[in-house]
Amino acid sequence: MKKPWVKKLLIGLGVLFGIILLANFGVNIWLKTQLPNYIKKNTDYKISYKSLNVDLGTGNIFATGITVNNKDPQNVNVIGFQGTIDSLNISRFGIYDAIFNKEINSSDISLAKPNLNIILAKPADKKKAKNPTPFNFDNIRISNGKIQIFRHTKQRFFSVSDLDLVVENLQMTEESVQDKLPVIFDRYSIEGKDFFFQPDDIYTLKINKITTTNGQVSIDQFQLTPLLDFDQFKKLYPKKPQLYQLNVQKIDFKDVVLKDKKVSLSNATFQNPNILVYTTNAIPDKVKKPFNFELDLADFNFNNANIQVNKPDGNKLLFAKNIHLNIKNLEFNKEISEEMIPLRYKDFNFSGKDIQFFNHQDVHVGSIVLSPKKGDIRNVSVVPNRSVSGKSTMNLKANQIAFYINKWEIVEKKLSLDVQNVLVNQVNGTITAGMAKSDRKSDFSGIQFPIVIRNVNLKNSNIIYDSKQQPLKFNDLNASIKNIELTEKPKNGGLAFKVKDYKLTTKNFAYKTKFYNMTASLLELDKNKVKIDQFAMKPLVSRSQFIRMIPVESDLYDLKANQITAVGKWDLFSENKFIHANAVTILSANANIFRSKIPADDPKEKALYSRLLRSIKIPMFVDQLNLKNSVLEYEEDTPKSSGPGKLTFTNFNMNVKNLNSAKMKGKPTQVDIKIDCTFMKTSPLSVNWGFNTADQSDRFSIAGKLSNIPAVALNAFVVPYMSITATGTIQEMEFNFKGNPKGIGGNFSIKHKDLKVSILDKDSKKKKGVLSAVANIFIKSDSGKFPESVMIEGVERDPTKSFFNLFWKGIEDGLKKTLIGINVDKTEKTIEKTKNTVKDVKNSVKEVKNSVKEAEKDISKTVAPTEKNKPEKQKEKKGLFKKVFQKKENPKTE
Structure with missing residues (x-):
């Protein structure tokens, strides 16, 4: 026999169950008959349906033949719905929360064949707007749907047809929660056609078809298309720096996971993408809120991409074809975005063909292959274009540029780089130095110094370096440099170089300046030896041309030497540059130096050699400098000279000890020069010459x-x-x-x-x-x-x-x-005195003649005419006077 309380319990449960059944039956009757009117009276919508079943116990709702419309289609302040749904199935609907808490909660919602036009409400002032009723659905299923979403302006915002959608464990983030994705889910499946999305007034996004198979999503014919042409874009959006256009034949990816602020997916592949980017001169506004989401791509692929970037004037900046890119474990987050390279990856492979870059010079790359460990670039050409204005330019072709990298990593947000080998093969062309200087200081804050390059090899090249129209020409150039270290200069910025070893050889070297062409049949250079064969420095102009071209007097040189060698050690690359040569030898030099005094004098002060050497900024010391078996000619003319005066020194041998700049510690500063030669090809000449470069009095x-x-x-x-x-x-x-x-x-x-x-x-x-x-x-x-x-x-x-x-x-x-000098002066003075003396003598002779004539007249008067017996005596007297006068007037006395 049952206990009374058990009987009462069973009766109570039965009554309760009955009440629930009656309530459930009553609610269904009410929903079927009164819900549409209730919705119509209390909401902005009109809803009708063929059937509706509600289970109060489970919260399941099932409806068929649903039609929904707005009561006032012109009201833009509420969301507009218009369309039909074949069936609606809601599982575990939270009726209590819907009635009392105004929250819509459901574990599952399924829509079959929805055909809906949704018009978004006009955006309201966030401060005045009431919080909307939150919707929480764990799982959403849509089958064979056709949905169109419009803005309140009737502009289409989103549309899709033949939509089949499954989203499981859907979670939406509250607006107050920062730095989280607005939607996250565990599993998804999506299929549909004719996707359309217009997020703003600039772009439309179209997708022909999306399919999902076992988590693998395939997107066919992805298109991102501007709504404006480029001129309209620049006018309407002056602060935006780029306008994009993107077409992708197919996109595949799988395993999409959205969690908190992280987006991850794997096997993302873009097939045959065509990317077009228009750039402007706009300076964008600073982003107030930094990007704080994380991106994790297990495998990212670009296959056969074509990329084009246009300049603001519409011309091409970059164009590349057949681009292939594969990145393993690509990561991006807030911390990484602050690094010099704002991406992290485990591995990557990049390749492309016909890559062109158009800036102040046009760069074309036939092919390129890159990975974290090596790179190979083929058939490179660099050509200046018309926009060049004072910048350094290159007109070069290179057969190959290759490199191998030991280490490429980010250390404390800085790039650390260790390069094993760099090969540059068969470079031909010209490098022209620019005239313009940049005042902008280089920023190396993202680099971990030192940067190490262990081997650099330049092979089989012909390069001309042209600065101020003075070309420096290297033919058959081969060079190797070992252990380069690049560091940042602490004071004035820029890069400092330190090189452990190097070697350079070139044939038919030439350097052309305004007046000279310098050549050498062979040039060999390393850190311990220099060798120059058949050096020549020939004038490019004649002497008369040179005189007309120079504003003030200057020397014109014509030099050649069979060989120049130097041995020692020197450093010309690091901050602590120095030259220490044990021996420098010049063999069989022939030097002609011409100077004309016709041009104006150069008013600049000429420093003596001790001061000139002291002005060399780096420590320089040459133990022995020897000039052997050489010829030196010096020619000089003046406006009054008949041709140039010439001094000739043959068999010229010179030894210089301790040639220095007075800056090398521990080395003597006294320079001793000994010269032995033949003067004017006939006479032996020896000279001893000395000075101390440290002596400020010179x-x-x-x-x-x-x-x-x-x-x-x-x-x-x-x-x-x-x-x-x-x-x-x-x-x-x-x-x-x-x-x-x-x-x-x-x-x-x-x-x-x-x-x-x-x-x-x-x-x-x-x-x-x-x-x-x-x-x-x-x-x-x-x-x-x-x-x-x-x-x-x-x-x-x-x-x-x-x-x-x-x-x-x-x-x-x-x-x-x-x-010579003083005696000639005396002679000229003596001759001048003699001339004056002769002149005085001539005047005296004239006076004597006049006196004699007067005397003869007087004598004639005094002789009586009767004295005819004395004619012979008179004749004798006259003859005597005549002889005297003849002797006085003889020109030999001059």
């Missing part, structure tokens, strides 16, 4: 001896300048001078034999006989056993003249005092 000493000089050997130089020729022999000439930037002085002596001079007319260069005869009266033809020695003092330097001008002044002063 003192120097120079001493030498010249022997057995035929005086005629000097004629080539003294005739144009002093209008003098000489014969005889200068047996010995010695000088021992000391000087500084103010002047020169010291001892000068000369020993000569049979010395005679001829004074020439300065215009006709004909010998002046009388003047030459008088000059030789004052010249001592033989100096005797001992040379004539004089002290040279008070020879001042013209600071606008060179060291050799000062040295010649000392020699000239010695010659004047001992031999």
Whole structure:
């Protein structure tokens, strides 16, 4: 027998069940008969349906033949619905929350054949707008749907047909939650046709078809198309920097996961994409809120893409065909976006053909293959275009550029790079240096220094570097550089280079300047040796052209040397540059130096050699510099000279010890120069010359001896300048001078034999006989056993003249005092005095003649006419006077 409470419980449950059945039956009757009217009276919509079943116990709702419309289609303040749904199935609908909490909750909602036009309400002021009723659906299913969504302006926003959609575990984020995706879900399936989406007034997005199979989504004929042409875009949106146009034949991806702020998917493939980007000169507004979502692509592929980027003027900036890109484990997030390369990846492969870039020069790449470890670029050409204005340009073709990378990674948000090898093969063309200088400081904040490049090889190349129309030409150029380290300069920015080893060889090297063409048959250079064969420096203009082209006087050089070599060590790349050569040798040089005094004097101060060496900014030291078996010619003309004067030094041998810039610690600064040569092809000359580069007063000493000089050997130089020729022999000439930037002085002596001079007319260069005869009266033809020695003092330097001008002044002063200059001056003065004396004598003779005539008249008067017996005596007297006068008037007395 049952207990009373059990009976009561069963009765209670039965009553409750009955009430529920009755309530469920009553609600269904009410929903079928009264719900449409209720909705019509209390909402903005009219809804009808063929059938409707509601299970209050489970919350399941099933309806068929649903039709929905707005009561007032013109009301833009509410969402507009118009269309039909074959059936609606809602599982576990939260009736209590819908009635009391105004929340729509359901585990599942299914729509069969929905054909809906949805018109979005006019956007309301967020401050005044009421919070909309939230909709929460765990799972959504739509089958064979056709949906169109319009803005309140009746402009189409979204549409799709034949839509089959399954979304499981759908979750929507509240508006107040920041940095989260608005929608997330676990599993999805979507199929449909004719997708249309217009997110704004700039673009429309169209998709021909979307299918899903086992999580793999395929999108056919993806199109992103601008609604405006480019001119309209620039006018209406002046702050937007780009306008895009995109067509993709097919997009495939799978395993899409949306969680919190992370989007991840795998096997994303874009087949035959065509991308067109229009760029403007606009400066976009700064983004106030940074992008804070994460993107994780397990495998990303671009297959056979064509990319074109246009400049603001409509011309091409970039064009590339047959682009293939595969990236493994691509990552992007807020932290990565702040790095120099705003993407991370495990691996990538990139390839393309016919890549063209058009800036101030046009770049064309035949093919390119890149990966994190290596790259290979073929058939590269770089050509300047018409937009060049003061920028550096290249007109080059390269057969291959290849590299291999040891390490390429991000360390503390900075790029760390270690390159193993770089190969540049068969480069031909010209690099032209620009004139414009950029004031913008380089920003290397995203680079982890040092950058290391272990090997660089340049092979079989012909390159011309042209700066200020002065081309530097390398033929058959081969170079290798080892262990390059790039670091940032701490003070003024830029990059500093440090190189461990290098080697360069080139044939038929040439460098052309305004006046010269410098060539060499072979140039070899490394960190310990330099070798130059068949060096030549030839003028490009004649002497007369050179004189007309220069504003002030300058030297014109004609140089050549069989070989120039240097051994030692030097660093020309790092911050701590230096040159230390143990030996520099120049073999068989031939140098002709021409200077004309016709152009105006150069008013600039000419520094002495100690100061010039001291002005070299880097430590420089040459233990031994040797010039061997060479020829030196110096020619100089003046407006009054008849052709250039010429000094010739043959068999020229020079040794320079300790050539330095006074900046190498521990090294001596005294420079000693010894010269042995043959002067004017006849006479041995030896010179010892010295100075100290550390001596700020720039003192120097120079001493030498010249022997057995035929005086005629000097004629080539003294005739144009002093209008003098000489014969005889200068047996010995010695000088021992000391000087500084103010002047020169010291001892000068000369020993000569049979010395005679001829004074020439300065215009006709004909010998002046009388003047030459008088000059030789004052010249001592033989100096005797001992040379004539004089002290040279008070020879001042013209600071606008060179060291050799000062040295010649000392020699000239010695010659004047001992031999030529002062005696010629005396001779000219003596001849002038003689002329005056002859003139006085002639005047005296005239006076005597007049006196004699007067005397003869007086004598005639005093002799009586009767004295006819004395005619013979008178005749004798007259004859005597006549003889006297004839002697006085004889021209030989002149």
